Amino acid sequence: MLTAVVIRSGEVLQVRLVSAEEGKEVDLTECSFEPEASNPTECGPGPSPIIPEMKELAWGAGSFIVFALLMRFFLFPRLKKGMDSRYNSIREGHENAEATRTSARSEVAQYDAAVVAAKAEAAKVVDAARATLETERQAAITAANARIAAQREAAMAAADAARAAGRSQVESAVVDVVSSAVEIATGKRPDGSAVSRAVADAMSAGVR
Amino acid sequence: MIALEFPPINEILRWKDLFPTFNKIALIAVAAALIGTVVFLLAGRKDAKVAPKGVRNFAESIVEFIENGIIMQTMGRDGLGWTPFLLSLFSFIYLCNVPGIIPFLQMPATARMALPLFLSLLVWVVFIVTGFKHQGLAYIKNSLFPPGVPKALYLLVTPIEFISTFLVRPFSLTVRLFANMLAGHILLVTFALLSEALFQAEGNPALIPVGVLPLFMLIFLTGFEVLVAFLQAYIFTILTAVYIGGAAHPEH
Numbered sequence: 001m002l003t004a005v006v007i008r009s010g011e012v013l014q015v016r017l018v019s020a021e022e023g024k025e026v027d028l029t030e031c032s033f034e035p036e037a038s039n040p041t042e043c044g045p046g047p048s049p050i051i052p053e054m055k056e057l058a059w060g061a062g063s064f065i066v067f068a069l070l071m072r073f074f075l076f077p078r079l080k081k082g083m084d085s086r087y088n089s090i091r092e093g094h095e096n097a098e099a100t101r102t103s104a105r106s107e108v109a110q111y112d113a114a115v116v117a118a119k120a121e122a123a124k125v126v127d128a129a130r131a132t133l134e135t136e137r138q139a140a141i142t143a144a145n146a147r148i149a150a151q152r153e154a155a156m157a158a159a160d161a162a163r164a165a166g167r168s169q170v171e172s173a174v175v176d177v178v179s180s181a182v183e184i185a186t187g188k189r190p191d192g193s194a195v196s197r198a199v200a201d202a203m204s205a206g207v208r
Numbered sequence: 209m210i211a212l213e214f215p216p217i218n219e220i221l222r223w224k225d226l227f228p229t230f231n232k233i234a235l236i237a238v239a240a241a242l243i244g245t246v247v248f249l250l251a252g253r254k255d256a257k258v259a260p261k262g263v264r265n266f267a268e269s270i271v272e273f274i275e276n277g278i279i280m281q282t283m284g285r286d287g288l289g290w291t292p293f294l295l296s297l298f299s300f301i302y303l304c305n306v307p308g309i310i311p312f313l314q315m316p317a318t319a320r321m322a323l324p325l326f327l328s329l330l331v332w333v334v335f336i337v338t339g340f341k342h343q344g345l346a347y348i349k350n351s352l353f354p355p356g357v358p359k360a361l362y363l364l365v366t367p368i369e370f371i372s373t374f375l376v377r378p379f380s381l382t383v384r385l386f387a388n389m390l391a392g393h394i395l396l397v398t399f400a401l402l403s404e405a406l407f408q409a410e411g412n413p414a415l416i417p418v419g420v421l422p423l424f425m426l427i428f429l430t431g432f433e434v435l436v437a438f439l440q441a442y443i444f445t446i447l448t449a450v451y452i453g454g455a456a457h458p459e460h
Contacts (some may be wrong), residue, residue, distance in 0.1 A: 055231065060326055067245060071295060
């Protein structure tokens with residue numbers, strides 16, 4: 001049985017529990033309390049707050065060790081496995097996208113090369129056509145020029161013939177006129193060949 | 209005049225046992241492990257082939273943060289095998305830090321010495337074992353006698369390297385995490401108490417509106433503690449990665 005001994009000094013009440021049988025004072029250092037729920041003066045000063053308490057050490061160590069072991073062998077591997085599988089699938093997707101992009105680029109390059117080849121072929125065909133056209137044009141021009149020259153020759157020959165015929169007619173008319181004029185003037189018809197020769201000389205001199 | 213009675217440090221750090229040998233800190237540690245397990249369990253059950261969303265997206269973000277933000281920066285590709293350990297470490301510390309701002313819990317489990325100490329000692333053992341595994345006995349030589357240092361300087365450098373590598377590292381890891389979270393917790397308590405005291409200043413009603421100021425500070429610090437919770441988990445994890453990477457690759 002315990003007896004409470006209350007000592008009042010000033011405003012402070014000091015409480016001691018004394019064992020009735022043995023008369024020994026009970027140690028209150030292990031007394032604990034809720035600060036807000038009970039009167040703090042019921043407790044002694046207790047151990048130093050710096051000294052670790054065994055129960056806290058044991059529970060804290062046990063909790064951490066269990067947590068760390070669970071983390072090491074169960075929780076983390078499971079989480080990491082999921083993370084790795086997702087990262088791998090994302091990486092795989094990236095690699096597939098990269099392969100598709102490379103393939104597309106290669107196809108674009110092939111297409112560009114084909115376009116360049118087609119353009120070169122088209123240019124060659126156009127050049128050949130242009131050369132053929134040029135040859136044909138030159139041949140046509142040459143033929144046309146030849147035709148023009150021939151027609152000009154013919155026209156010039158016809159003009160010369162017409163001019164010669166006209167001159168002959170003019171010449172005979174002049175001979176007639178001259179012969180008539182000489183006959184009227186002299187009463188005697190001149191020699192026809194001499195008149196013709198004289199008229200021809202005069203006309204030739206006049207043309208010159 | 210108002211007198212603010214700040215409780216002793218033990219009053220804001222010690223908690224009643226929920227049942228024998230199980231208190232709030234133990235509850236938070238167990239809950240952190242459970243929540244972490246459930247989150248990653250749910251994430252692992254979602255269809256991995258589709259774009260991740262929800263809990264799977266969240267879990268994968270943490271994994272990628274650990275892999276790209278910590279391991280690749282400190283250990284390189286060879287360190288990816290350490291992802292589960294560092295992921296556990298980061299998640300567990302963060303989930304133990306965050307209850308500092310969760311109503312009714314309002315206590316980061318790492319503001320007590322036990323958890324940071326255990327985690328630091330674990331990291332200490334892990335990086336030393338890694339050093340011996342990768343370098344054999346040369347690990348000691350490479351650690352204590354860095355190449356390129358004039359021989360006369362070894363008298364000075366070797367004790368410093370021994371202390372900094374084998375003694376100070378677990379200590380600094382522990383204290384950094386513990387002290388930051390404890391300081392944050394005390395700050396929140398301080399402004400909460402100050403705000404409460406001002407709002408209840410019956411003797412001087414003019415002080416009641418002033419209570420808004422520490423309340424705003426409390427709200428600001430609560431938001432800040434979210435950042436601190438993440439930052440401390442990140443610092444602890446990245447230092448662990450640096451230590452393990454250094455032990456596995458002496459050239460680092």
